[in-house]
Amino acid sequence: MDSLLVPSSIQRIRAFLIEMAGMKVKPWASVDETLHALHATLVARRSCDIFWTSLRTLLEALAGDLKARQEAQAGTLLDNEILSVERYLALLEEIRACLARQSEDAPSFRRLAHGLSAPALGLLLLLGGVATVGCESTSLRSPGSKPDASVTAPASQPDAHPPADLARERMPGQPDATADRVPDNNPIIIVVPQPDAAVAPSTGPYDAPVTMQEILNSCGVASADQSPILSCLNSLGEAWATGVTDYLAGKSCDTVTSYLSDVEWCAQSGGCRAMPSTTPFNPDQEPCAQPVLVYLGVRFV
Amino acid sequence: MRTTGACLPGSSLRLSWHPLDRLAREPQTCIWEITRRCNLQCIHCENCCGERSARELSAEQIATTARALVELGCRHLHVTGGEPLLHPQWEELCRTFVRLGLRTSLITNGTLLDDDRLARAQGAGVAAVGISLDGLEATHDSIRLRAGAGPSPFRTAMAAVKRACASLPTVVITAVNRRNLAELPALRQLLADVGAQRWQIQLVIPVGRALEVAEPFVIAPAQLEELMAFIAEARKGGQPPHIDTSDTIGYFTERELELRGPAGQPRLWTGCQAGIRALAITYDGRVRGCSIMPPEFDAGDLHDEPITTIWNDAERFAYSTRFDARKLAGACGRCQVGPLCRAGCTTMAYWTTGSIYSNPFCLYRIRGAQA
Numbered sequence: 302m303d304s305l306l307v308p309s310s311i312q313r314i315r316a317f318l319i320e321m322a323g324m325k326v327k328p329w330a331s332v333d334e335t336l337h338a339l340h341a342t343l344v345a346r347r348s349c350d351i352f353w354t355s356l357r358t359l360l361e362a363l364a365g366d367l368k369a370r371q372e373a374q375a376g377t378l379l380d381n382e383i384l385s386v387e388r389y390l391a392l393l394e395e396i397r398a399c400l401a402r403q404s405e406d407a408p409s410f411r412r413l414a415h416g417l418s419a420p421a422l423g424l425l426l427l428l429g430g431v432a433t434v435g436c437e438s439t440s441l442r443s444p445g446s447k448p449d450a451s452v453t454a455p456a457s458q459p460d461a462h463p464p465a466d467l468a469r470e471r472m473p474g475q476p477d478a479t480a481d482r483v484p485d486n487n488p489i490i491i492v493v494p495q496p497d498a499a500v501a502p503s504t505g506p507y508d509a510p511v512t513m514q515e516i517l518n519s520c521g522v523a524s525a526d527q528s529p530i531l532s533c534l535n536s537l538g539e540a541w542a543t544g545v546t547d548y549l550a551g552k553s554c555d556t557v558t559s560y561l562s563d564v565e566w567c568a569q570s571g572g573c574r575a576m577p578s579t580t581p582f583n584p585d586q587e588p589c590a591q592p593v594l595v596y597l598g599v600r601f602v
Numbered sequence: 603m604r605t606t607g608a609c610l611p612g613s614s615l616r617l618s619w620h621p622l623d624r625l626a627r628e629p630q631t632c633i634w635e636i637t638r639r640c641n642l643q644c645i646h647c648e649n650c651c652g653e654r655s656a657r658e659l660s661a662e663q664i665a666t667t668a669r670a671l672v673e674l675g676c677r678h679l680h681v682t683g684g685e686p687l688l689h690p691q692w693e694e695l696c697r698t699f700v701r702l703g704l705r706t707s708l709i710t711n712g713t714l715l716d717d718d719r720l721a722r723a724q725g726a727g728v729a730a731v732g733i734s735l736d737g738l739e740a741t742h743d744s745i746r747l748r749a750g751a752g753p754s755p756f757r758t759a760m761a762a763v764k765r766a767c768a769s770l771p772t773v774v775i776t777a778v779n780r781r782n783l784a785e786l787p788a789l790r791q792l793l794a795d796v797g798a799q800r801w802q803i804q805l806v807i808p809v810g811r812a813l814e815v816a817e818p819f820v821i822a823p824a825q826l827e828e829l830m831a832f833i834a835e836a837r838k839g840g841q842p843p844h845i846d847t848s849d850t851i852g853y854f855t856e857r858e859l860e861l862r863g864p865a866g867q868p869r870l871w872t873g874c875q876a877g878i879r880a881l882a883i884t885y886d887g888r889v890r891g892c893s894i895m896p897p898e899f900d901a902g903d904l905h906d907e908p909i910t911t912i913w914n915d916a917e918r919f920a921y922s923t924r925f926d927a928r929k930l931a932g933a934c935g936r937c938q939v940g941p942l943c944r945a946g947c948t949t950m951a952y953w954t955t956g957s958i959y960s961n962p963f964c965l966y967r968i969r970g971a972q973a
Contacts, residue, residue, distance in 0.1 A: 306813075328898045328958055329921040329929075331926075331929035376822070379954060380823065380933075380962045381960075
């Protein structure tokens with residue numbers, strides 16, 4: 302083993318998920334999606350003794366890695382850890398808390414199960430989530446990532462339905478999973494914040510038309526960036542300037558900044574050009590005369 | 603479709619598109635491991651090559667796939683292994699590839715490329731040869747281990763380089779590591795002396811047997827400064843061998859333009875093209891965007907599906923075709939040019955961090971940390 306390389310937390314978690322749940326987190330899954338998959342597994346496999354043993358091993362490995370990084374001399378280890386120290390520590394705490402809770406919960410569940418008749422126990426399992434009991438692999442999906450399918454679980458396994466109390470747990474930095482929970486078999490939700498919208502177009506006969514300046518302000522575009530954008534739009538001609546404004550009014554700020562970044566790109570590369578006055582605005586047409594790559598003040602065509 | 607793209611220098615806004623989003627998706631270049639069999643046991647081999655795999659594709663399967671590759675737009679085929687010259691039908695396969703219109707090159711460890719095989723390669727229409735050379739004699743032989751007794755792998759490889767340079771376009775390939783980093787200037791002189799015209803320099807990636815080397819073997823990111831200075835200076839002179847800098851090396855320092863592209867045609871790094879313009883077929887028929895990618899990146903298996911089905915499903919190459927710059931993490935997530943760079947070499951990023959969205963082997967990042 303190359304002594305420079307301490308496994309990153311994401312590498313540890315990916316290996317753990319494959320080993321314990323047969324869950325292949327797609328290579329293009331984000332860090333949050335990978336942590337979320339771990340969290341989902343913590344929920345779904347809570348009654349599997351082997352799982353908890355492995356989780357303890359994961360915790361020890363993560364703690365050991367952190368210690369190795371902290372004790373290493375600066376520059377001697379590969380800087381391959383993605384999580385910040387704070388987030389890393391929070392992850393350790395989260396796993397420790399799960400382990401502690403498990404050691405408290407497991408006996409009480411077993412006592413409860415032991416005291417129930419077979420039909421009652423069956424009903425309990427059905428209501429509480431069959432897949433949370435036992436060591437079968439469970440299929441856990443992140444609806445928020447569809448159709449990304451960043452997490453793949455064995456297709457033959459039933460979906461998990463974790464108990465509500467555990468479904469509310471969150472990984473550090475994760476949004477509250479219960480906020481957008483849907484009442485189906487997909488209890489793990491990755492909440493994608495909806496972008497704010499730009500100021501809406503005027504509708505009433507007495508409303509003043511929305512200006513580009515207002516759109517830029519409403520989307521929080523820095524004033525330093527506004528100037529080249531407005532200048533470029535002006536040089537494109539009135540039809541285009543008006544068309545762009547009408548097109549962006551009411552659109553999400555993501556759409557606004559996305560489109561205007563093209564305009565700023567034109568401005569930076571000197572590509573803004575006057576469109577013929579007869580040319581109607583077309584949102585799919587580039588406002589640039591010729592896109593060029595600009596890097597550190599050097600131009601490449 | 604508009605996607606989050608490159609950050610504009612000095613701006614808080616981001617381009618809504620990325621240069622790779624505007625490339626027509628076409629597997630122009632394919633690297634094909636036709637066998638796992640190898641007569642060397644290199645300590646950095648990503649496939650732990652040695653014995654032939656029972657799942658290797660038949661000559662018929664290879665020919666069928668090659669025909670489909672041509673229809674998909676493939677133009678360049680790099681035949682490798684294992685040691686491709688140990689495939690019993692290597693010559694016939696190369697002839698087939700050439701007949702289909704593929705510019706075919708052979709990538710070999712050089713130990714078996716004698717006069718006879720070189721002539722047969724030429725006769726089959728092979729357009730170029732790539733020969734691995736990982737340092738001066740002692741270093742090369744400490745890395746590229748011979749399984750049994752025999753001549754020095756370095757000496758046989760150097761003899762092959764001389765032989766090949768006299769008859770075919772030849773590229774020497776060096777995987778840089780801690781053992782050979784300091785030897786690069788001497789190696790360059792050696793290659794110049796034997797008339798080598800091209801020299802591809804790449805980094806050893808911590809994968810396969812490289813993970814089992816007892817001492818630190820993969821170069822430290824901080825050593826990239828020394829490596830890039832060497833490459834930039836060597837390229838500046840314009841003297842052969844011309845250095846081809848691999849995708850593992852960079853990114854975005856003031857010397858970026860001195861690293862890439864043919865002489866006089868500098869190119870800016872704009873992200874990994876695996877799955878967009880490049881494709882790899884493993885010795886056992888699995889398809890990936892790049893040959894060094896781990897199995898998680900498998901897009902399909904030629905034992906189960908034709909290459910056309912696999913390639914045409916862009917979703918299987920989502921790490922490139924749907925790269926989401928908003929997922930960039932760690933230092934790459936804070937980097938101004940991250941969305942344009944896409945965390946450099948996807949394979950290096952993934953093998954070292956477990957994520958394609960952060961890459962510690964980046965000089966721009968290292969300098970930022972040191973500042």
